[in-house]
Amino acid sequence: MTGLNKWLRSIVLFLVCFTIAAYGWFILGGAKKEYIVTPKNSEYKIIDDSAQNGATTATLDIRKHGALLECNIVNKAKWPFCEIAISLTDSIEEGIDLSSYHSVGIDIDYTSPIEGERVRVYLRNFDSNYANVDDPVSLKFNAIEYSPGVDVGLQIFPLRTFQVLSWWIAENNISVEKSSRQFDNISIIEIATGSYVKESYYAIRLNRLVFYGDWISESILVKSLLLLWVVTAVILIIIERFILYNKMKNTEERSQRLRDANKLLYNKSLKFEHLACTDPLTRIRNRHSIDEWLEEITIQTRLNNLPFSMIFIDIDHFKTVNDTYGHSFGDEVLIKFAATVETLIRRSDVFARWGGEEFVIFCPETNMSAAVEIAEAIQASIANKAWNFDREFNLTCSFGIAELVDETCEDLIRRADLALLKAKKMGRNRIEITWEHQQLK
Missing domain, CATH: 3.30.70.270 (Reverse transcriptase/Diguanylate cyclase domain)
Structure with a gap:
C-alpha cells in the first residue's frame, strides 16, 4: 500500500492546489466575461413617433463606441418619443443569448428640459411562442427606467431588475409561464426618452453599453470542484479495492501454494518417517x-x-x-x-x-x-x-x-x-x- 499512499498524497496535493488555484482565479476575476455593444458589432438606427403620425424629428450621430441621438419632440402623437434602436444581429429571429450575463452597464448622458427625467431601456427578446417577425412590438419588453443624468458615468444594473411590461403581457395575451423576464434571444436593444415628455429638445448620448457575466458561476464552480473531489475519491476507492482484491487473491494463491507445498512436504515427511521407523528388508x-x-x-x-x-x-x-x-x-x-x-x-x-x-x-x-x-x-x-x-x-x-x-x-x-x-x-x-x-x- 506504500505506492498507493504515495500516489494518494500526490493526488490530494494536486486537488488542493487545483482547488485553490481555480477558486483564486474566480475570485480574481478570471471567470468574468463581457459583451460590449458597439457600432462595429451592431446596427444603430432611429425610431420615433412618425409611425404614429407624430411630428418629432431626430438625428443620429454614430460615434466610435456609441452614438448621439438628438431629437425635437413635437406634441402631436398620442405618445411622442424618440429612441436609439440597436439591432444586435441581422435577423430578428436569431438574437444573442445573454442569459449567462448577470448585469448590464450603461453610460448615458441625457439632456432634457426636466431635471432628473428618466430614460427607458428595453432588452427585446424573440421567442417563437409569442413573437412574430412581422410585428416588432411582439418581441418581449424586458425593461427598466432610470435617471442617467449627465456625466454620471457607467451605471450597472443587475438583469434581474428588468421587468416585463404589463401592457405588453396584456396586449399579447401572454401566459403566466411566459410572462417572466427572458434574455436567451435578445435581438434589439432600445434606449428611449421617458414616458412623459414635453415639446422640447432632447439628447441621448450613449457612451458605453456592456454586459457583464461569468464563464462559470461561483455555485457551479464550487459544485464542479466538489464533484471532482467526489469522483476522485470514488476512483481511488475503486482502485484501492481492486489492488486489495488482487493482493488478497495473490495472498490466497500464495497461501494455497504453501499449503500444497506443506502437504507435499508432510506426505514426504510421513514417507521418510515411515522409512526411518521401518526395517527396509522385513517391513516391520x-x-x-x-x-x-x-x-x-x-x-x-x-x-x-x-x-x-x-x-x-x-x-x-x-x-x-x-x-x-x-x-x-x-x-x-x-x-x-x-x-x-x-x-x-x-x-x-x-x-x-x-x-x-x-x-x-x-x-x-x-x-x-x-x-x-x-x-x-x-x-x-x-x-x-x-x-x-x-x-x-x-x-x-x-x-x-x-x-x-x-x-x-x-x-x-x-x-x-x-x-x-x-x-x-x-x-x-x-x-x-x-x-x-x-x-x-
Missing part, C-alpha cells in the same frame, strides 16, 4: 522406532503397577546360512521369518527387528507366564513350518524372556539379552527366562 519396525516408545511404556507400566515382558529372538546358525547359501537367501529367510512371527503375536504386542538376525517382541500388560506361552507358540510354529525354500533348510530360533521389575528399560533389555545368550549356549532352539535381578551366565 526397526530398533530406532521403538526407543522413545519403550522408555515411555516402561515408566507408565511401573507407575500403574502393570506387568510388561520382553521376548528376544535370534535365528539359530544364521551366519552359517549366509556363508553357505549367500546373503540373498539369508534375506529371504529373514523376510519370511518376520512375516510368520507377525501373524503369531497379538495386536497389543510390538514386534521389531533389533539387528541382523535378532528380533524383539514387547508385550504390554503381559507377565512372564504369558510371555513364555507366546514364545512357545512361535518356537513350535517356526520349527514345524514348511517354508517352501528353494533348498533344504531347517529353521529354528532361540528365545530370551524377561519381565519388567523396578528397573529401567535398558536393564530389562540387558536381562532379556542375557537370557537369549544362555539359550544359545544351552544348545539353541530353546526358551530361557530371567527373573528379577537374576544374573545369567
Whole structure:
C-alpha cells in the first residue's frame, strides 16, 4: 500500500492546489466575461413617433463606441418619443443569448428640459411562442427606467431588475409561464426618452453599453470542484479495492501454494518417517522406532503397577546360512521369518527387528507366564513350518524372556539379552527366562 499512499498524497496535493488555484482565479476575476455593444458589432438606427403620425424629428450621430441621438419632440402623437434602436444581429429571429450575463452597464448622458427625467431601456427578446417577425412590438419588453443624468458615468444594473411590461403581457395575451423576464434571444436593444415628455429638445448620448457575466458561476464552480473531489475519491476507492482484491487473491494463491507445498512436504515427511521407523528388508519396525516408545511404556507400566515382558529372538546358525547359501537367501529367510512371527503375536504386542538376525517382541500388560506361552507358540510354529525354500533348510530360533521389575528399560533389555545368550549356549532352539535381578551366565 506504500505506492498507493504515495500516489494518494500526490493526488490530494494536486486537488488542493487545483482547488485553490481555480477558486483564486474566480475570485480574481478570471471567470468574468463581457459583451460590449458597439457600432462595429451592431446596427444603430432611429425610431420615433412618425409611425404614429407624430411630428418629432431626430438625428443620429454614430460615434466610435456609441452614438448621439438628438431629437425635437413635437406634441402631436398620442405618445411622442424618440429612441436609439440597436439591432444586435441581422435577423430578428436569431438574437444573442445573454442569459449567462448577470448585469448590464450603461453610460448615458441625457439632456432634457426636466431635471432628473428618466430614460427607458428595453432588452427585446424573440421567442417563437409569442413573437412574430412581422410585428416588432411582439418581441418581449424586458425593461427598466432610470435617471442617467449627465456625466454620471457607467451605471450597472443587475438583469434581474428588468421587468416585463404589463401592457405588453396584456396586449399579447401572454401566459403566466411566459410572462417572466427572458434574455436567451435578445435581438434589439432600445434606449428611449421617458414616458412623459414635453415639446422640447432632447439628447441621448450613449457612451458605453456592456454586459457583464461569468464563464462559470461561483455555485457551479464550487459544485464542479466538489464533484471532482467526489469522483476522485470514488476512483481511488475503486482502485484501492481492486489492488486489495488482487493482493488478497495473490495472498490466497500464495497461501494455497504453501499449503500444497506443506502437504507435499508432510506426505514426504510421513514417507521418510515411515522409512526411518521401518526395517527396509522385513517391513516391520526397526530398533530406532521403538526407543522413545519403550522408555515411555516402561515408566507408565511401573507407575500403574502393570506387568510388561520382553521376548528376544535370534535365528539359530544364521551366519552359517549366509556363508553357505549367500546373503540373498539369508534375506529371504529373514523376510519370511518376520512375516510368520507377525501373524503369531497379538495386536497389543510390538514386534521389531533389533539387528541382523535378532528380533524383539514387547508385550504390554503381559507377565512372564504369558510371555513364555507366546514364545512357545512361535518356537513350535517356526520349527514345524514348511517354508517352501528353494533348498533344504531347517529353521529354528532361540528365545530370551524377561519381565519388567523396578528397573529401567535398558536393564530389562540387558536381562532379556542375557537370557537369549544362555539359550544359545544351552544348545539353541530353546526358551530361557530371567527373573528379577537374576544374573545369567
